[in-house]
Structure formats: structure tokens, C-alpha cells
Amino acid sequence: MESSCELDLVYITERIIAVSYPSTAEEQSFCSNLREVAHMLKSKHGNNYVLFNLSERRHDISKLHPKVLDFGWPDLHTPALEKICSICKAMDTWLNAAAHNVVVLHNKGNRGRLGVVVAAYMHYSNISASADQALDRFAMKRFYEDKVVPVGQPSQKRYIHYFSGLLSGSIKMNNKPLFLHHVIMHGIPNFESKGGCRPFLKIYQAMQPVYTSGIYNVQGDSQTGICITIEPGLLLKGDILLKCYHKKFRSPTRDVIFRVQFHTCAVHDLDVVFGKEDLDEAFRDDRFPEYGKVEFVFSYGPEKIQGMEHLENGPSVSVDYNTSDPLIRWDSYENFNIQREDSTEGTWAEQPLPGKHLEKG
Structure with a gap:
């Protein structure tokens, strides 16, 4: 056999x-x-x-x-x-x-x-x-x-x-509501020939899509990190999957930069950091920097968190909010x-x- x-x-x-x-x-x-x-x-x-x-x-x-x-x-x-x-x-x-x-x-x-x-x-x-x-x-x-x-x-x-x-x-079980406001990538993955990447996020709750970000265009030599901000904050509860894709330039395909799953009952800090070794796919990918990490900033309410202006991206980062693109909207789990x-x-x-x-x- x-x-x-x-x-x-x-x-x-x-x-x-x-x-x-x-x-x-x-x-x-x-x-x-x-x-x-x-x-x-x-x-x-x-x-x-x-x-x-x-x-x-x-x-x-x-x-x-x-x-x-x-x-x-x-x-x-x-x-x-x-x-x-x-x-x-x-x-x-x-x-x-x-x-x-x-x-x-x-x-x-x-x-x-x-x-x-x-x-x-x-x-x-x-x-x-x-x-x-x-x-x-x-x-x-x-x-x-x-x-x-x-x-x-x-x-x-x-x-x-x-x-x-x-x-x-x-x-211990955490039953408090958690609102996600910022996802910060420290270190820019190298998914383009000239460096940098074009990331976008898809967030799932109980394997159902609840959020899709715009497409960020980041040059590797111009930024040390990138912040994706969600306002008002996104209420998350239970099993969460966050998947970060790279949309290839002038190509109808996408690559997975990283994927991470967690359960809100085990989250007790409003600032959670996942190192490269904690990120699915990325932990074995040479295109993701060794020092790279992803930070999640939560609060207990949907209102904008004050004093976070330092997280704003520099002028070299552009965002395309045209999420009607079938490649962006496509849910890779709906046919499972x-x-x-x-x-x-x-x-x-x-x-x-x-x-x-x-x-x-």
C-alpha cells in the first residue's frame, strides 16, 4: 500500500x-x-x-x-x-x-x-x-x-x-470584548524584485470573512514598517484568522505573506506581538525578515485610540481601496x-x- x-x-x-x-x-x-x-x-x-x-x-x-x-x-x-x-x-x-x-x-x-x-x-x-x-x-x-x-x-x-x-x-478565560485598531508589520517582506511588497489583510472570525483592507504599496528601502489601521475598531470574539497577502504587480495572482490564528479568550494584553517564528508560512520564508514581527493593537471599545499618531505611514506608502478586485475579494475557504x-x-x-x-x- x-x-x-x-x-x-x-x-x-x-x-x-x-x-x-x-x-x-x-x-x-x-x-x-x-x-x-x-x-x-x-x-x-x-x-x-x-x-x-x-x-x-x-x-x-x-x-x-x-x-x-x-x-x-x-x-x-x-x-x-x-x-x-x-x-x-x-x-x-x-x-x-x-x-x-x-x-x-x-x-x-x-x-x-x-x-x-x-x-x-x-x-x-x-x-x-x-x-x-x-x-x-x-x-x-x-x-x-x-x-x-x-x-x-x-x-x-x-x-x-x-x-x-x-x-x-x-x-484564564478572557471574556472582555476586544476591538482591533492597528496591525503593524515591523520589517518589510521582500516580495517584489526591487524590494518591498503590496500587502492586504483578510480577517476571519469562525472562518467567516469579516474584514478586508485596502492594498498597501510599500517600498522596502523607504520604510522600516507599515501600519494598517481599522477605524472604528473591529470587534473580534472567538477563533480569529488573519491572513496577509501580497498582490503581485500587474499579475492576477497573490502570495501569502503570513497567516496567524488565535483565540480571543487567551488574549489578555491590548498589545500582542507575533515574531517571525509565530507566523504561519512566514516562519520558513526567507522573504520575511528574520527580525520581522507583527503587532496587534486592541482596545475595549470601537473608539479611536488617542495618541497613536506616531503609527501613521510615511508619504511613500500608498493605499488602493479598490477591494472590488475579484482577487482581493476571493475567499479561499468558502469551497472547503x-x-x-x-x-x-x-x-x-x-x-x-x-x-x-x-x-x-
Whole structure:
């Protein structure tokens, strides 16, 4: 099976199996592998396994297995904090229902998705698990460090930190409203042949677009930073995704400069800074300066923050507010084939969270 599709099938523990395919897998060999994997799982585990699909929904996956839960989210991203909680509850309920029950984690694409689930469940089970499950937690930790850390994204690690911190109580919930006023890029990425870039922002709340900025034209040798101001402030609550694109000059294409995901419940400062190592895509991109960072300036109200005149851009920065351009308006997530609401939440995911309770965001 491995030779035809680069299938990676691993028993992380005796009862948690990871089945992963690369995003480049050809459709024909992928379908053939799906059938072979289903046959193997049924012959070894009968109907005593649940397949958690972490990728895009596919009808053939649902037909091949006795029980399938679709929890998919876009590749290289992190799922909503509430979804992480639902996955862990569903896994725990199924595994505790019978000693021979098995969980299969299915993923097509980057293994970061597997890492989020395995690491989150490791923390989750740590709260209520007995001492004899310590070996399983060690196995999950080893799988995460060996297979996932080298390919994971900073936001995925951030959400694992949130989840474990909320479970243990080391992160306190912030329920205050947060209004975003400024996004400041310190250091100009080099996306043009003569230096500089043409950035614009798209902000998503619960994966729904809530804001698109104008297109800023910045020369690399004339500015040390750039400030994108939102007035009045933009109210943000829950799972937030901010994506910064570079619009290529005289070209109908765009590049991702950086992407960052965070949850407002874990934000306790009105000034939040993400270094290069904290930014998805940018952390491995030589075009983004090593000293570069992105600063978010919040307040507790929509009114303009006084005393911020020093953030204004210099005269060499021009802004095009023509956001009707299809390239600017295009939402790269609207066609991702997943349910907006998890239908599983009324079944195996009803149990309360052990330890601390994660509120809906």
C-alpha cells in the first residue's frame, strides 16, 4: 500500500491509529488505498472502530467504514478551539465505551492536523487517565515529536498550548470584548524584485470573512514598517484568522505573506506581538525578515485610540481601496467541503469536559 500512494499507517497506541496520505496523492491510487485500508481495519477490528476524518468530507470514506465522524478543517490551519474539545470528547467517550474500541484518525495533507488532535488528546486524557495509561501518553508524545513537529505550523502549536492551558487552569478565560485598531508589520517582506511588497489583510472570525483592507504599496528601502489601521475598531470574539497577502504587480495572482490564528479568550494584553517564528508560512520564508514581527493593537471599545499618531505611514506608502478586485475579494475557504456545525455534538460529544470547562467562543 505504501509504495503506490505514500500511505502512512501508524498504530500510535494499541487503540489509536493514524492513517495519513500526502496532499499530492493521485486520485486513482488514493481511492484504491482507501479501499485497502478499510478492508484491513474491518478484518482486524470489525465494527469496533470509529474513523475521525480530519480532512475534506468525501462520500467514499463514509461508505467504506461503519462509523465516520467528519471533523475536517483546511490543511495547514488549526481547528476552532471548540472543535478540538469536541474531537477529544468524542474520542474519549468511544474509547471508554468498550475495551476493544479503536479510534482511526484519517488525514489527507500535512500531518499537522494529526498533531493537533494527538497532542490535544494527550493533554485531555492526562486529566482523567489512570497511571497504567502513562505508556500511551508517552507513545502519543513520541509520535507528535517525531512525525508532526517538523511539519507543523506555529498556530497549531499555539492552539495546543491554549487547550492544555485552559484544561489545567494555567490560562484564564478572557471574556472582555476586544476591538482591533492597528496591525503593524515591523520589517518589510521582500516580495517584489526591487524590494518591498503590496500587502492586504483578510480577517476571519469562525472562518467567516469579516474584514478586508485596502492594498498597501510599500517600498522596502523607504520604510522600516507599515501600519494598517481599522477605524472604528473591529470587534473580534472567538477563533480569529488573519491572513496577509501580497498582490503581485500587474499579475492576477497573490502570495501569502503570513497567516496567524488565535483565540480571543487567551488574549489578555491590548498589545500582542507575533515574531517571525509565530507566523504561519512566514516562519520558513526567507522573504520575511528574520527580525520581522507583527503587532496587534486592541482596545475595549470601537473608539479611536488617542495618541497613536506616531503609527501613521510615511508619504511613500500608498493605499488602493479598490477591494472590488475579484482577487482581493476571493475567499479561499468558502469551497472547503465541511459542515459549519458539527453534527456529532449531540452524540458522543455530550460529556462535560474533565477538569476545566471550555466555554463556547
